[in-house]
Amino acid sequence: MAAERIAARFSPATRRWYAEGATVVIGSTAGGLARAEALATELGDRALAVCLDVAREDDWAAAVAAAEQRSGRLTILVNNAGVQNSATTIEATDPAVWDHTFAVNVTGQFLGIRAVTPAMRRAGGGVIVNIGSAMAYGGTALYAPYAAAKWAVRGLTLSAALELGRDNIRVNAIHPGVVSTKLINEPATPGGRPIADFYDPRPYAVPRLGEPADVTAALLYLTSGEASFATGAELVPDGGLLLGPALPAGV
Template identity: 40%
Template sequence: MTMAGKVAIVTGGAQGLGAAVVRLLSEAGAQVLITDIADAAGGSLAAELGEGARFLHHDVSSAADWSAAIKAAEDAFGPVDILVNNAATTQRPASVEDFGEEEYRRIFEVNQLSVFLGMRAVVPSMRKAGAGAIVNISSVAGLVGQRAAIGYVATKFAVRGMTKAAALDLAPYNIRVNCVHPGAIDTPMLRQVTEAMEGDPVGDFCRTLPIPRQAAPKEVASAVLFLVSDGASFCTGVTMPVDGGWTV
């Protein structure tokens, strides 16, 4: 799955799953623009990877920032071949009756609006490249409902539907659009959600899965690498769970 000569943008690429995707793309030969709001971590990762990587501070809910990201990638490396819409946020546990309007609007902007803005912004660059591959990161929460997660579930289901709609819209340009649905992955975002909980709820749940453990970010990143590679050249509109059998 060589990425030699490919130009990629990975949002939320400074840490966790995004950083794992960045590393695999770089190891495979791609030139990568890492975008995030975590400037120190993103800058450090780009410096570690060398000339084939750049970091850009990027608010994914801003159309202007998306224009700047595309320009930065093209100025540094050339037309964009790959976009991984990975940036996301989570919500505090709250039922539909207890979740605030402003909280809902914020999670919508980061998790859903950003995916629309990113796909729309990258199309002209991918058309210049002659082809493209987009992977949107959803969640198992985009496949099954979860209690106390109305905003997160809504946005992750939306990412799944947007992927299928965009796959149909962009197929005439040889741009493939696919979606990955991670399960319980050991990332800073998941640890942030569970750190205030008693005991080991994530570990206890993962031990009930068909593959009875939590996953490492690289295990999800490998699925992303496949979907953006030429090995997946006949795959578009795919929604791929990487969840240890959670949704089986």
């Protein structure tokens, strides 16, 4: 995979892409920039960390410019920045929480697509992968801002796929189920309870939490030549969550 990539915030796939010869640009907000820079230093000369607030258009412009300056072209964008709201009813949700959730989870992806499109045209094509959620296929009590934002990611992905197909730019989405990450294992707000406290994977077809490696495998596929016929696709690695409880073994 000899392509240049921007990953909005950290991605477990970054190491894999770098190992396969890619130039990687790791975007992080100011609070995590030191960790991003440490990772880039650890990886080597083909890695670069940039300050990127995905809700800021000027940050995206600077990130794209840095990617093209470092490698000469930009061919892959992974839109994986995301925030989760704390569990609360719609009635009790602060509008500022709603706005922030959409700013990062939806507007951030919109601005990312908008920023990289000219660069991908200059490169002769590219691939964009938006990270959504299995919540984008149903309603989820107490998480309306997050669920609504992830529904919006589906519409954005499909619309972009239609607009950019003739530019040789493929746009796909991955909608993971419950994956063992900080978002699941730590409270969204101080004093709260993490989602892991409420989720039991044992009734489902694959009775475990997802792992970052499960999403990495999907990312590597969608951004490779093996997926050259896939655009507007939505992969849902959720262990069977959306199917509902599986038939018990032996029945």
